[in-house]
Amino acid sequence: MRRGGHEGNSERLVNRTVERYGVWLRSTVVLLCGALGLVWADAADVPLAAALLAPAVLASGVRLWALRRPLPLALLWTLDAAAVLLMGLSQPVLGGEGGNAMVEVAVGISLIALQFEWATRPVAGATLAVVGTAACVLGDVLSSSAHDLDVVPLVRMLIQVGLARAGYLIVRARARAADRSAAVRAALRREADVAAARRATEREYLATLHDTASATLLMVSQGDGRDWSWLPPRARQDLEALSAMPGFETGRVDLAALLGCVPEGEGQARVRLTTHVEGPLTIPSGPGLAIFNGVREAVTNVSRHAGVREAELRAWSEEGNGGNGVVVELSDAGRGFEPDSVPVRRRGISGSIIGRMRAVGGTASITSGPGAGTRVRWRWHDQGRVPQARDQGRVPQSGDGAGQATDVPGPAGRTRAQHTAAVRFIRGQLLYGSQLVALLICLVWQFTISLRRLLAHQDVYDPAWAQTAAFVCLVAVAATGGASLLRGRRIPPGVRGWCLGSVLAVSAVSAYTLPPGHSTGPADWAFGVVGWHALFLLADLRVRVYAAFLGAHIGINAAAVVWHGAPTPAEAAVLGIATVGSCGLQLAIGALMTHLLRDTAPAAGSAAAREEELRTRERIHEHLQSDHKERYRALTATTVPLLVGLGHGVLSPHDEEVRLRCGVEGARMRRLFAEGDAVADPLLNELRACVEVAEHQGVTVSLAVRGLPGEVPVEIRRELIDPVAVTLGRTRSAARVTVVWTPGAVRVSVVGVDCADDRTEAAAVPSQGRAAVPHVSVVRTRRGESMWAEASWSRSASSGVALP
Structure with missing residues (x-):
């Protein structure tokens, strides 16, 4: 896609391909024709012919060398102009019908190739076309005995130049369309990948928070009478984990060594592990x-x-499904539980165990039942396609074991699929453009050059009606294929076969109804146009298929020539030059189309994939850095000070106020964990998360909801729930939480009985360290040992969000 004058990948590679193709085509033609011209010339004219053709050949050689060693554009243009000028002026020196035909072919193909060489500089290409045409006209005049001008080759040459330029513009337009569409698709995929990366990082962040700071603070909040010697190092480790925000790395580790470091706990909370690890497990x-x-x-x-x-x-270790993997299993003979009864907001299983493994392409399953103990199994396989849980949306029930597995494409497979889709799309656009070019050449050539020849030589054909019928048949072939192409459909195989057979039949009819000596001459309207129709039909196949068709076409015409009588050596040479000029050019164009479809399209797709990967990485890095700052800012005002104080002995877990603050922060974190749950009523779900924390502290909580729930933005929910989390965290015995929904507002209130005084004014700190939302009003009232707090939000104060 062109942005600010820059080319897209497809357009850039198309330009590079046609430029190199043009240089090779023209240089090859000049070299071959220059060598043949020296052989063709009379002995007396060899010095003069060499003086004209040798510099042209040398200029073409330098132009080929410049593909590797770039030269100034002015010098390149001068070399190209010198080559076509010298080739055109060699016509009177070579002389004869064969010499004229050879120079016309060489200059004509050179002018076509120059439009490709200078495709991105149309003025330079047009000027070279004028120079070559002038040289050809001058050479034709000088070589004619009457010094008159034959305008037919000149008109044919100009038509070829115009078609070459139009063909390039059509293919470039399709390449630009592919770049534009690819850019739109890439932007959508990029946003999806960025969102997925942010979600994965958020899950890992919440899981790390759950396993470190949340667990530590909740343990502190549960009371006194413990051995707290483990707390300072644990708090410092938690703070380090939150500061570092570790993610999944790309190196390799020994899982056996990691499992040897699993903490067993301290004191009465210690779990004695019996370990059986078959290591190393890299x-x-x-x-x-x-x-x-x-x-x-x-x-x-x-x-x-x-x-x-x-x-x-x-x-x-475990082998299978084309890769190596590991299995880890932890089992106990405890009381067990019913996995389906675990609420979705509980993170120990869904986030820390199952969610983590799903994020890295593995599986985790829990098998348990009341009185049957619990078994947790982790499985990961090292392969491009990794096993995923059969039902990713639920916790396996008792008896499921590890669960059945199914192959789901991993990141590498997804990237390959996206690259394949991009290549297929670019190839489709270039194929469409190539077929349009071939169809354009068919129609223009047939209704200009071929039609004029057919009408001018009706008295030559035997019979004339057969040649006219052949012409109409080619028109029908072009119309049939063009109808499918313009509707955006591929030509059906059966229709293509019928059309190819018709084209070969036209070649045979035209060749065998021409009188002797007229093959490839002015009366032969079909020889030069049949190949273009076949190219239109076979553009999506490999070039060898098209080459086989051209071979059959040439064979038919050669057999007709022999059938009419063996030609003289001079006539055979003219026929050979005409064949090379027509079919050779068509085969070269076919090779160019094949190169565009088979090589340029994959290269463009790969280049686009590399660029998009870099853009995606930059966007992900940018967003993750922003997310990391937001998370750090959210924890700085509340959680981080607690961890610093506990880690360095400034705050004591024996202090009731410290334990209450830890309980408040634990409730806030639980609400944060519940924030991303996909539930019908997020506000109620997050409230219940805070209520559960209070209930674990021994507080009896009643929850009442009045009215019909509605949608509330996440920022509003944070401010509505935070007073509840603070009050519940400081309540010792009982509390009542009420949610009232009205058509215009939502109110969340809490009454805490036997609520501790807020000596540190923790309640005044906005939720998670964020600035308070001005549309949320908070009222707090204290009466004796009871605390009443209410947060309300009015829809009229925040436009664009509807309530029931």
């Missing part, structure tokens, strides 16, 4: 860290919920 560090953190969380769950203090940890 895997990428991303899956390794995911498994390690999941095992650590699972051990914590055993300590909290299983009712036992022993567990077994096993790990082994």
Whole structure:
């Protein structure tokens, strides 16, 4: 796509391809014709012919060399002009019908090739066309005995130049269309990839927060009478984890060594692990860290919920499905639970265990039941396509085991699929443009040069009606194929076969109804146009198929010439030159189309993929940096000070106020975890997350909802719920939470009985360190040991958000 004058990948590669093609085509023609011209010339004319043709050949050689070693544009233009000028002026020196035909072919093809060489500089290409045409006219006049001008070759040459320029413009237009469409698609994919990366990073961030700071603060908030010697180093580790924001790395680690570092806990919370690890287990560090953190969380769950203090940890390598992998299993003989009964907002299983493995292309399953113990299994395979859980939206039920697996494309497979789709689309655009070019040449050539010849030589044909019928047949072929092309459809195989057969039949009819000596001459209207029709029909196939058709076409005409009588050597030479000038040019154009479709399109797709990957990485890095700053800012005012104080002994877990602050922060984090849940009523879901934290602290909480829920932006929800989280975190015995929905507003209130005084004014700190939303009003009232707080939001104060 052209932005600010810059070419897109497809257009740039098309320009490069046609430029190199033009140089090679013209240089090859000049070299061959120059060598033949020296052989063709009379002995007396060889010095003069060499003086004209040798510099032309040398200029073409230098032009080829310049493809590797760029030269100034002015020098390149001078070399091209000198080559066509000297070739045109050699016509009177070579003389004869064969010499005239050879020079006309050489100059005509050179002028076509020059439009490709100078495709991006049309003025330079047009000027060279004028120079070549003038040289050809001058050579034709000087070589004629009467010094008159034959305008027919001149008109044919100008038509060829115009068609070459028009063909390039059509293909370039399709390349630009491909670049524009690819840019739009790439932008959509980029936004999707950025969003997916942000979601994955957010999941990992929340899982890390759940396993570190949240767990530590909730343990502190649960009360006194413990051995807190483990707390300072743990708080410092949590702070380091939050500051570093570690992600999945691309290196490899020994999972066996990582599993040997799984903490067992301290004191009464310790879980004795019996470990059986078949090491070493070398895997990428991303899956390794995911498994390690999941095992650590699972051990914590055993300590909290299983009712036992022993567990077994096993790990082994596994081969299958075309790749190597690992399996890790943690089992205990505790009280067990019903996996389906775990609320979606609980992060220990869905986020820290299953979510982590899903993010790195692995699976995790939980098998448990009341009284049957619990078994957690992690599985990861090192291959492009990795197993995913059969049902990613649920926790496996008791008896599921590891669950059945199915192949889901990983990131590498998705990238390859996108690249393949891009190449297919670019190829389709270039194919459409190539077929349009071939169709244009067919129609212009047939209704200008071929029609004039057909009408002018009706008295020559035997019979004339056969030649006219052949002409009409070619028109029908072009109309049939063109109808499919203009409707955006491929020519059906059956129709293409019928059309190719018709074109060969036209070649045979025209060749065998021409009198002797007229083959490839002025009366032969079909020889030069049949190949263009075939190129239009075979543009999407490999060039060897088209070459086989041209071989059959040439064979038919050669057989007709022999059937009419063996030609003289001079006539055979003229026939050969005409064949090279027509079919050779058509084959070269066919090779160019094949190169555009087979090589240029994949190269453009690869270049676009590389550029898009860089843009996507830049966007992801930019957004992740912004997200990281936002998260840090959200934790700076509340959580980070607590961790710093606990880690360095400034704050004591024996202090009730510290424990209350930790409870408040634990509730805020739980609300943050619930923020991304896909539920019908996010506000109520986040409130329940805060209520559960309070209930774990021994507070009896009642929750009442009045009215019909509606949509509330996430920023508003944060400010509505934060007073509830603060009040619940400081309540010792009982609390009542009420949500009232009205058509114009929503109010969230809480009454806490036996609520501790807020000596640190923690309640005055906005939720998660953000500035308070001005549309949310908060009222707090304290009566004795009771605290009442209410946050309300009015729809009229925030336009664009509807409430029921």
